[in-house]
Amino acid sequence: MVRRVAAKRSVGGASVRPPPQRISARDDRDKPLVLPAIVRFAGLRFDYATASIDRLWSAYAGQDWTTFLPGLAAEGQQYELLARLADLDDPLDIDDVARAARRIGSALAGIDWWGACRIAGVCEANRFLFLAWAALQGINTEVMSLPHMFATGYAYMVDACEDVAALDLQLWTPPPTAGIPRWESADEARDFATALATMGRARPA
C-alpha cells in the first residue's frame, strides 16, 4: 500500500502543510456534468442543477431511472410529483414517470436507454478489466464526458468479443414487451441441480 504523506514546511517556527497539489485529471473528474436547466413533464417544471458523472454512470449500471426523475430535480420539487402519483383521481402513474426518466437518461447518454444500461452494467461488473483495457489503449476515462464513456465502454466490449454482430443484437435489442421472467425458487433449484450434475460429470474420476 502506498501512503502519501504531505511534506511539512516550517514557517515562523510553526509547522504548516503545503497546499494540496492539484492534479488535472482529478479536477476534471470532479467537474460536474452539465444537465438541462429545466425539465418539463406532465405539466410540471423541474429545475436541474448538476450531477457527477459517477452518480449517473452508477444509475445506468443499476437501471435506476429514479435518479433521472425525480432524483436530479431540485429539492422540494419531487413532492409535487409524488403527490400527483398518490392522487387516485390523477391519471399520472409510475410507469409514465419511468418512461419519461428513461427519455432523459437516453438523451444524456446519446444512445438508447437499454443499450446505455447494458454497456454501463458490463463495464461496472468488470470495472478493473475495463480500466486496465482503457489504460492499455492510452484512454483516460477520468476526463471523459458521458457519451464518451459509453463509446469507450462499447469499444471495450467489441474488443473483448468475437462476434460483433451478435453483440450488437444483444446490446441494442429492447427487452421483450411481454415482460421480464419472474424469479422462481423452483427454477433456481432446478438450474442449481443441473449445474451440480454437470459439475459431477465433469469431475475427474
Add this chain to the structure above:
Amino acid sequence: MSTEFVADPPASDGETLEPPTGVRAIPPIKEDLAGVVYTFHCPKLAVWADLANAELKLNPGIRNMARAAAMVQFVHASLSLNDSEEVEMRKLDPNDPLDLPDIVRVFSKLTERWQEPVDKIGREIGMDVNVKMQAETRPIKRGTPRRR
C-alpha cells in the same frame, strides 16, 4: 443537450387517438357488491405498491392492519368517485347488506384477475408488485440469540 428538455411523450398528430398504456389499458370488470353491480377499473401502480408493501411488515398485527387498510383503499381506488362515495355510504348504513366480507370477496376476485398483467407492467419498470410473491418471500424475523 439544450437548456430545456421536454420529457413528455411525443405529441400525436391530433387525429389518431393515443392507445391507453399501463394499467389504464387493462379492461374494467363488472362485479356485484351486495346486490349492486359496479364497474371496477384497475387502480394505479401506487395502490398496488401499497398493497405489496403491506405484506412486508414483519409484525403480524401491523401486517394485518396494513393489509386491511390497503385492501379497502384498493377497492375504493378501483371505483369511480361517485361509486366510491356510494359504497362508503352503504358501508355506514346499518340497513344495507354490504359489509366487510363482500369487500374482501370482491378484492380477491379483482386481484386474481389483474395480478398477472399488473405484474408484467411492474416488472418492465423494475417494480415488484406481486402481492402473493411478497407474502412468500417475506424476510424471516430473527430474535435475539439466547444466552447460554
